[in-house]
Amino acid sequence: MAKHHGRGFATIEYPTGMNQNGDPSQAWIKLKPDGRVDVFSGTVDIGQGSKTVHTQIVADALGVPYDWVTMDNTNTDSSAVCTGTFASRGTFIGGNAVRLAAEKVRERILDIASKELEIDPSDLDIEDGEVIARGAPQKKINVADVAGAATYNYGELISGSSTALKPFADVDDATGQVEIEPHSAISYAACVADVEVDDETGEVVVQKLVQVYDVGRAINPTLVEGQIEGGAIMGLGLGLLENSYPYYPSVKHRGGQFGAYLAPALRDMPEIDNVIIENPSADGPFGAKAIGEMANNAQPPAIANAIFDAVGVWLTEMPATPDRVLEALAAKREPTRDGKRVVFDEHLSLKAVSANQGEGFFGVEA
Amino acid sequence: MKAVGARLPRYDGLGHVTGRTQFVDDVRVGKTLWVKALRSTHHNAAITSLDTSKAEAMKGVRAIITHKDVPKNVYGHLEGLGVPGDEPLLADGEVRWLGQPIAAVAAESEAAAQAAVEAMEISYEERPALFDIRNALDPDAPEIHQWGNVYPHYGPYNHRRVRKGDIDRAFDEADTIVEGVYRPQAIEQVPMETQVSLVVPEASGRLTIYSCTQAMYFSMGVVAAHLQVPLNKLKFVGGTVGGGFGGKVDTATETICALLALKARKPVKWRWTREEEFLVSSTRAPWHIELQDAVSKEGWILGRRTVTLHDSGAYARFSPYGLTKHAFHHSGAYTIPNLRFDGFVVFTNRVPTTAMRGFGVTSVSFAVETHMNRIAEVMGLDPWELRLKNANRIGDTSGNGVVLKDPSTVAVTLAAADRVGIELSAEYRGMNEEPRTGALLPEHLVAQQNLNGEGA
Numbered sequence: 001m002a003k004h005h006g007r008g009f010a011t012i013e014y015p016t017g018m019n020q021n022g023d024p025s026q027a028w029i030k031l032k033p034d035g036r037v038d039v040f041s042g043t044v045d046i047g048q049g050s051k052t053v054h055t056q057i058v059a060d061a062l063g064v065p066y067d068w069v070t071m072d073n074t075n076t077d078s079s080a081v082c083t084g085t086f087a088s089r090g091t092f093i094g095g096n097a098v099r100l101a102a103e104k105v106r107e108r109i110l111d112i113a114s115k116e117l118e119i120d121p122s123d124l125d126i127e128d129g130e131v132i133a134r135g136a137p138q139k140k141i142n143v144a145d146v147a148g149a150a151t152y153n154y155g156e157l158i159s160g161s162s163t164a165l166k167p168f169a170d171v172d173d174a175t176g177q178v179e180i181e182p183h184s185a186i187s188y189a190a191c192v193a194d195v196e197v198d199d200e201t202g203e204v205v206v207q208k209l210v211q212v213y214d215v216g217r218a219i220n221p222t223l224v225e226g227q228i229e230g231g232a233i234m235g236l237g238l239g240l241l242e243n244s245y246p247y248y249p250s251v252k253h254r255g256g257q258f259g260a261y262l263a264p265a266l267r268d269m270p271e272i273d274n275v276i277i278e279n280p281s282a283d284g285p286f287g288a289k290a291i292g293e294m295a296n297n298a299q300p301p302a303i304a305n306a307i308f309d310a311v312g313v314w315l316t317e318m319p320a321t322p323d324r325v326l327e328a329l330a331a332k333r334e335p336t337r338d339g340k341r342v343v344f345d346e347h348l349s350l351k352a353v354s355a356n357q358g359e360g361f362f363g364v365e366a
Numbered sequence: 367m368k369a370v371g372a373r374l375p376r377y378d379g380l381g382h383v384t385g386r387t388q389f390v391d392d393v394r395v396g397k398t399l400w401v402k403a404l405r406s407t408h409h410n411a412a413i414t415s416l417d418t419s420k421a422e423a424m425k426g427v428r429a430i431i432t433h434k435d436v437p438k439n440v441y442g443h444l445e446g447l448g449v450p451g452d453e454p455l456l457a458d459g460e461v462r463w464l465g466q467p468i469a470a471v472a473a474e475s476e477a478a479a480q481a482a483v484e485a486m487e488i489s490y491e492e493r494p495a496l497f498d499i500r501n502a503l504d505p506d507a508p509e510i511h512q513w514g515n516v517y518p519h520y521g522p523y524n525h526r527r528v529r530k531g532d533i534d535r536a537f538d539e540a541d542t543i544v545e546g547v548y549r550p551q552a553i554e555q556v557p558m559e560t561q562v563s564l565v566v567p568e569a570s571g572r573l574t575i576y577s578c579t580q581a582m583y584f585s586m587g588v589v590a591a592h593l594q595v596p597l598n599k600l601k602f603v604g605g606t607v608g609g610g611f612g613g614k615v616d617t618a619t620e621t622i623c624a625l626l627a628l629k630a631r632k633p634v635k636w637r638w639t640r641e642e643e644f645l646v647s648s649t650r651a652p653w654h655i656e657l658q659d660a661v662s663k664e665g666w667i668l669g670r671r672t673v674t675l676h677d678s679g680a681y682a683r684f685s686p687y688g689l690t691k692h693a694f695h696h697s698g699a700y701t702i703p704n705l706r707f708d709g710f711v712v713f714t715n716r717v718p719t720t721a722m723r724g725f726g727v728t729s730v731s732f733a734v735e736t737h738m739n740r741i742a743e744v745m746g747l748d749p750w751e752l753r754l755k756n757a758n759r760i761g762d763t764s765g766n767g768v769v770l771k772d773p774s775t776v777a778v779t780l781a782a783a784d785r786v787g788i789e790l791s792a793e794y795r796g797m798n799e800e801p802r803t804g805a806l807l808p809e810h811l812v813a814q815q816n817l818n819g820e821g822a
Contacts, residue, residue, distance in 0.1 A: 007786075008739065009749070009750075009782060010731070010735035010738075011698075011699050011735070011753050011757075011775055011778060011779045011782075012698065012699060012731045012735065013695065013698065013699040013758070013773070013775065014695075014724070014727055014731075015691070015694070015695065015727075019687060019690060019691040019694060019726070020447075020690070022447075042582055042583055042605075043605075044579065044580050044581065044582060044604060044605050044606075044607055044610075045377075045378070045605060045606055045607065046580055046607040046609065046610040046611075046614070047607065047608070047609055047610075049376055049377070051376075051377040051378055052374060052375075052376050052377040052378075055369070055377055056369035056370050056372070056374060057369075057370065059369040059370075060368055060369050060370045066369040066372075066374060071377060073605035073606075074603060074604070074605045074606075075582075075601060075602060075603045075604070075605070076582050076583060076586055076597075076600070076601055076602040076603075077601050079582075079605075081583045082581070082582070082583060083581060083583065083584060084579075084580055084581020084582075084583070084584045084615060085580045085581060085607075085610065086580055086581060086612060086615050086721055086725075087725070171690065171766070173520050173521030173522065173523055173526075173527065174521075174523075174527060174529065175527065175528065175529040175530070176526065176527050176528030176529065176530075176693055176694070176707065176765070176766050177528075177530070177766055177767040178766050178767055178768065181768050182694060182766065182768070183694075183768075185772075186770070186772075186773065187774075188699060188773065188774035188775055188777070188778045189778055190778040190779050190781065190782035191782070192782050192785070192786050210782060210785045210786050211782075212778045212781040212782045212785065213778070214774035214777060214778055217370070217371070218371065219370050219371065220371075220372070220373065220374060221371070221373055222373040222374075223376070231723070234611075234723065237553065238550070238553060238728070242553040242554070242556075243551050243552065243553065244551070244552040244553055244554050244644075244649045244650075245551065245552055245652070245716070248549075248551045248552065248652055249497045249498040249499070249652070249677075249714070250497065251409065251464070251497055251715075251716055254644070254645055255644060256640075256641040256644045256645050257640060257641060257644065258640070261554065261556075261644055263556050273785065275781055275782075275785060277774065277777055277778060277781060279772055279774045279777060280772075281772060282771065282772070286370045286371075292723070293723045293724045293725070293727075293728075294724065294727075295723075296723050296724055296728065297724045297727060297728045297731040297732075298731065298735070300550065300728075300731075300732045301731060301732045301733075301734075301735030301736045301739075302735070304732070304735075304736045304739075305735070305736060305739040305749070308739065308743075314546075314736065314740065316546060316547060316548045316549060316733075316736060317549040317550075317551065318548075318549065318550040318551060318732055319551070335744070340540065340541060340542050340543055341542075341543045341545060342542060342543065342544050342545065342744050343545045344544075344545060344546040344547070344740060345545075345546050345547035345548075346547075348547040348549060349547050349656060350500050350654075350656065350673070350675075353498065353500040353501065354500050354501055354503070354504055355501065355504040355505060355506065356503075356504055356505060358500065358503075358673075359503070360502075360503025360504075360516075361503060361525075361673050361675065361708065361710060362673060364523075364524075364525055364527075364708055366706075
């Protein structure tokens with residue numbers, strides 16, 4: 001009867017954007033007469049912070065202070081299409097939509113500023129809300145005055161709209177091969193889990209997670225860390241605690257309240273050490289790739305590997321609940337060997353469970 | 367100051383932490399009616415009779431709908447991608463999962479709506495149910511879905527396939543074949559905000575739909591399809607959601623509320639109880655993954671054979687999409703030149719499963735990464751070096767033929783090793799993403815290198 005320590009790790013990858021693409025996000029932006037910026041985007045903020053990130057992207061794409069920018073994602077009358085907040089697409093695809101729209105607005109600002117300053121637009125920059133002549137910083141005009149001139153002198157609404165869309169990637173059903181890249185980018189991550197396994201109770205406690213994420217560019221590092229830490233606790237739930245069907249595949253004894261469905265709480269949170277790597281994506285807004293979904297993918301295998309390191313059993317039915325840990329410790333299963341084949345988990349396999357040894361699944365054409 | 371890269375406070379953070387952010391359930395409209403649903407009490411059954419007349423006559427009941435009230439009752443979430451519909455909005459003649467909605471009531475209070483549900487008279491003829499995906503194609507398995515027990519529409523195939531390289535040769539040449547079975551199971555998304563919507567019929571004839579959807583335009587398309595109305599009849603109001611994690615890509619309540627609002631000509635709200643959220647909202651899917659890896663004694667993964675079964679529950683929803691994504695990522699963060707993958711979306715009599723954070727890939731990351739450590743254990747190899755050796759490199763070709771432009775397998779693995787003080791040999795410590803050369807470019811990977819950027 002003892003507690004055993006173990007360490008495991010995992011390296012994973014995850015795509016940005018809807019699989020096979022074809023998922024547009026659109027945005028439009030207009031300036032108020034004082035140069036303040038109204039952004040209309042249909043991207044739903046599910047708590048991940050897309051409103052914040054999109055506002056940051058627009059501010060820098062235009063060259064105006066962050067607090068000039070107002071984000072309206074409240075309804076489908078004023079916002080154009082966003083396919084949705086899923087598939088880790090909000091920062092990249094929704095972000096590209098607002099970035100591309102902002103670039104069009106920037107062109108209009110420069111064009112009108114050019115008339116006011118009598119300087120070619122290609123010689124102008126926008127910084128911190130001011131249009132400045134390159135190399136002659138005393139020649140400048142505030143974006144507020146540009147917007148005022150547009151509204152009251154030139155009769156123009158400064159606005160811009162755009163769509164971020166990568167075309168649908170057809171797949172060859174015979175081979176699974178695609179003609180064009182079926183995603184917008186790929187992010188990578190690694191996770192090291194240190195665990196303690198109690199061989200008497202079967203309880204596994206994760207003591208520390210070290211997590212490394214390549215996010216291309218952290219538009220807002222605090223929100224990236226929020227995703228990493230929120231994802232980590234969700235990954236602990238997946239790996240150790242939660243199961244909608246505790247005796248899967250049986251449908252009996254489902255938990256219908258928090259008391260009967262064990263989701264992780266803050267007290268389950270281990271020590272967490274985050275490392276953010278920025279290997280920029282060529283196509284993402286300011287080099288960003290996605291972080292959202294992948295943040296709960298690396299912990300479950302890292303934990304399974306750590307449990308093996310601690311007590312020498314493989315938990316390949318997830319989650320590794322105490323009853324499963326104790327069962328595995330009692331069973332002490334070893335792989336069977338057949339020539340050069342080393343076969344784990346035979347008791348779980350189609351061959352063992354299906355009445356015809358899984359013929360319907362294994363018997364398809366080569 | 368540049369905004370990008372700055373630790374700016376959350377745009378709506380103050381509202382969230384002071385309770386002033388308006389979520390759907392905070393919206394109050396006078397004379398709102400409340401919804402409850404009659405749900406199946408069986409896992410698989412024919413509905414032999416349904417009589418709502420007593421419920422309709424009850425005090426406070428303003429509208430009841432069944433499948434007969436739905437202009438287009440069967441509409442698939444993926445019809446836009448060419449996947450036909452299979453799931454009725456309200457059950458028509460049969461039920462396939464415990465909790466499936468059959469009829470819905472709008473009444474002046476939640477209690478009156480619930481009382482009306484309990485007054486509905488329904489009888490069933492129970493049918494045998496299927497719960498274990500591994501038995502779905504057994505000779506004596508009950509057939510539980512109109513398409514058979516396996517989704518049949520991957521072109522001419524009933525499975526998603528990947529075929530790459532020469533798989534038989536890889537297995538012939540392997541020194542060791544490591545086989546394992548991985549079964550990540552279902553979890554609930556557990557958002558703080560349960561499924562909720564409020565639909566207000568406007569004087570103009572439009573419907574204003576306050577929704578917790580993660581995808582306003584997608585959900586608007588689903589409602590418009592069921593109601594058979596153009597998009598300008600609908601206005602979705604949302605954009606701020608109390609947690610979704612994938613579960614609010616399903617359009618769970620909006621369509622039924624819209625139909626009841628049209629019938630009752632009153633605002634209608636449906637907010638699911640926590641019990642409904644746990645028991646009848648869709649979950650992450652359970653999976654069954656069998657991996658066989660052909661490995662050389664030096665630790666090169668020469669080939670992988672995979673059979674995956676995806677437990678879709680009673681209907682398809684997003685499962686055909688999720689399985690394709692799974693197939694595209696089943697070699698993980700590594701370059702494996704010879705692949706044979708066969709994946710099946712399998713129907714069972716459980717709540718239809720749906721998207722959840724990591725959709726399609728969480729399962730295969732668990733399988734692949736646990737399998738990697740088993741390979742290391744069986745072969746007596748270092749699990750860090752095994753991963754670094756087989757890592758994706760610039761110019762490598764992925765399982766579905768994509769040339770990788772900016773992989774980071776090596777960077778994140780080395781950074782993690784460094785952070786926890788793992789001492790790697792110089793050969794591995796100095797590794798980067800640049801294309802392989804010398805001893806790290808074995809014969810079986812030469813053809814993978816696509817330095818001209820050809821291919822996808």
